[in-house]
Amino acid sequence: MERIRINELVIDKPAKIAGCIDILRNTKYMVFVILKDLTGVIQVSIDKGTQPTLTEEILKATPGSFISVWGVEKENPHVKLGGKEFIPSKIVVESVANELPVDANSFIDQRIDYRWVDLRTDKNTLIFEVQTLLVNKMREYLLQKDFLEIHTPKIIGAASESGSEVFELKYFDKKAYLAQSPQFYKQMAMAAGFDRIFETGPVFRAEKSYSNKHTTEFTGFDVEFSYIDNMYDVMHLEEELLTYALKAVKEKYGNKIKELYGKEVVVPTCPFPVMKLPDVYKELEKRYGMKFPDAVKGDLVTEAERKVEDLSKEMFNSEFLFITDYDASQRAFYHMRDKNGVPQGYDLIWRGCEITTGAQREHRYEILKKQAEEKGLGKDVEFYLEFFKYGVPPHGGFGLGVDRLTMLLLGITIKEAMFIFRGPQRLNP
RNA sequence: GGGCCAGUGGUGUAGCGGUUAACAUGUCACUCUGUCACAGUGAAGAUCGAGAGUUCGAUUCUCUUCUGGCCCGCCA
DSSP: OOBOOGGGOOBTOEEEEEEEEEEEEEOSSEEEEEEEETTEEEEEEEETTTOHHHHHHHTTOOTTOEEEEEEEEEEOTTOTTTTEEEEEEEEEEEEOOOSOSOOTTSOHHHHHHTHHHHTTSHHHHHHHHHHHHHHHHHHHHHHHTTOEEOOOOSEESSOSSSSSSOOEEEETTEEEEEOSOSHHHHHHHHHTTOOEEEEEEEEEOOOOOOSTTOOSEEEEEEEEEESOSSHHHHHHHHHHHHHHHHHHHHHHHHHHHHHHHOOOOOOOOSSOOEEEHHHHHHHHHHHHOOOOOGGGTTSOOHHHHHHHHHHHHHHHSOSEEEEEOOOGGGSOTTBOBOTTSOBSEEEEEETTEEEEEEEEBOOOHHHHHHHHHHTTOSGGGHHHHHHGGGOOOOEEEEEEEHHHHHHHHHTOOHHHHSSSOOBTTBOOO
């Protein structure tokens, strides 16, 4: 008999179910097993008097053990767990668990050590159900617009942007690096005339960042497309994409997220508000009495970034805010600049955290080369500059942090939001 | 990389220059006419992160080290 999931059970219809024991109550005449699978929980009730064989088998098990149960679901109004119970005719204890080393109260670091046990809870599996939907809806949105999905190398021969924040590795008798971003390859695809592309895949950063939003390996969702007029075209695509995905998440998981994480999923409205960075500082100082030294104002410092959540809600009733007009010194050399030298790029802040950097790219070889040289990037980017010698259309794009998106959606930290977190001190499991 | 803080049974905490190292929860056993956060009784379980020092005596004080947390920086 094929195993079905608990939410597929039908009253009085014989079935096989299987899962993990949540609670095992052994009373004088009855054994009650709260069995859990990904879709729900059901009480399995064993009568010790009439089912001695099943009793013997089930008492080999412990909470956390995996079992298979054949039997029938019956209605029983006395059962507080949904008014239903499962009357077994056969039980197999598949795998017995030791006493579990973590519970919901354990610290996240301890929980990561035993992540496979930790992830068994509804609350934690929801993270990945939500992320699956989120990413697939973003993918779906782009596919509807005829984007190509590409897969770029993660082992690369030249440090991609600055050279300081990449992991070095041995590649036979040569040095290689782990890709810190698919940036150059995305643009290569533009040079190839691919027109519109996206990629979702791992990104590696050799930064010793200790915060609850940084990790050394994460999943990026990168988009690049051609024939744009300006960075606003890029922003427009991104806001549509996010709205589309968040709408789907709210419909399917909005209630469950509210229940388990206490977070409301707010579907944004387009267009998202846009502010120039100097105006953001001006408003923060004016409205909240904050003070920032001029020296930091070319970039968005953490304190300001957090407060942008309030600012954006207050000024625009929006959780999202696009910020433009960063100082050229703070931005990548490949961002196009206007005639005043202002980078034509933006960051997207959601709930007080940066989730995206996007830009119109500089596609004119001479200017691009000059901007690279200004940043002291000569040989490092030779391979990249080559693309632009043979014609590249005007284009732009952005990179979105999938793990940050998940984290912010649920109001948790990056360690909790990732299947397995990787940090400067965390290489296992 | 800089600043501050923490590490005590499986888990989460209390405590303190001399204690039988306390509590909750979990685990195990027995008891309990269907439980449902079951209940009751009992048991096991901690060389108090590691190393060195001060002291008659250190889990407690000092130093070193490891690990973690928070804040800053770096960014997605």
